[in-house]
Amino acid sequence: MFPAIWASLLASLYIYLRPMFKWIIRRVTGKCELLRISYQYPNGAARTKYIEYSLKHSNKREFKRLVKETDTNVEAAVVLVMKTKAILPEIHANFEPILRQSLIQINSYIRLQHSIEDLRLIKYDCDNTDHEEKLMKLWNILTDGEELTSRKCSQWTQLGFQGEDPKTDFRGMGQLGLDQLLYFATKYTKVARSMLSKSHNQYHGYSFAIVGINMTDLVYHLLVKGNLRTHFYNMKTSRPTIEDFHEAYCYVFWDFDTFWYSEKPKDIMEFGRIREKYRKKLVSRLKEKSTVLEGEFQQESQ
Incomplete structure (x- = not known):
């Protein structure tokens, strides 16, 4: 508690004295x-x-x-x-x-x-043909064209959705959650299918789609809080695009998958703890000056 108070006091003191320091250094250096x-x-x-x-x-x-x-x-x-x-x-x-x-x-x-x-504020809408087409495309890519018995069915749990209608799982991240899952599955199909297959592990498995949407939540908050500036300022001298943000998401999802299995969780109930541990690790890494979030699988696809 006390170190935090001292750090706060020193930070406040620096901000207060900063104009004076700047003036002195300018006079000395010109x-x-x-x-x-x-x-x-x-x-x-x-x-x-x-x-x-x-x-x-x-x-x-x-x-x-x-x-x-x-x-x-x-x-x-x-x-x-x-x-x-x-x-x-x-x-x-x-x-x-x-x-x-x-x-x-x-x-x-x-x-x-x-x-x-x-994008995040656009809610998933079953009456929106674009949304439905994207969802079906996600299904077809990850299952290699397996036929759905109906639009709402238990088969969706194979992809790691919670119930018979994936719509309910996109509530927090809206269209952004769907777009990022689809981007990953489309561009890195082999990696996405491999991760989906591993997620069915009876001992250390997880719900692929739910975790994917959760990773969208993670990178979204890193973007909003400014943590991702390190990645983008190192990676792009020009203007970053939404696709560049999706690429950062793909890396984080892939990297979390590796981290998850390295932790050897007892069951899915450990997700919250492991996710928070990973978030802190990622934030710490983004404080390093040279950090760029990129995996070998992304370099190989270029």
Whole structure:
């Protein structure tokens, strides 16, 4: 308890004294904080995250907006920062492209958060032909075309759904949960079928579809809380897409599967404990500067 209190006090003290530290360092080095970051850190998550932190904690309101809004005009933002900070491109030629790339990454991450949230909020609808077609495609891919006796039947439990109608299992993650299961099954069919087969293990098995949707919940919250910035800032110098987010999901689902069996659970009732242990492991890994979430199975498919 006490270490946490001290950490909080030190953090508050740093934020309070930060403007003074910045002023002193600028007087000594002759460079503003953003310029120092561009010189100190190589391309990747560390540099972009420090630039993001600097802008977020700036005393200039227009700088703060650059890391909050989805409609940031990057070119105008670059001009604004360089003019405000009196950074001359003739002297610091690399700063402009570095700032531009970082702003693109920051703004794109915010946009991705909004796009994913929009998908999550779309509820599964049995009367929506697109939703039903996706669900049937998922069935056909994972079962290699086995025939369903009816739309609602116990066969769905073979894929790891809870009951006779998968609709009820998509409530928390909406269309996003279905899209990610289908993306995994479509692009990495061999891996998905292998994981599904293993999930039927009588000793350490799990409900494939339910866990898959749970992994959607996990990566969704990592995206919202900003943990996935490390992955995307290292992986993409351009704008990440929804497909890139699905790729991160595929890795996490595959990696959790490996982690699950390494824990040798007594039964499915241990899922909550193991999931939380895995989440902490993943969050810790995403704190490392060079982390990219990618497995060999993804590289082989490229």
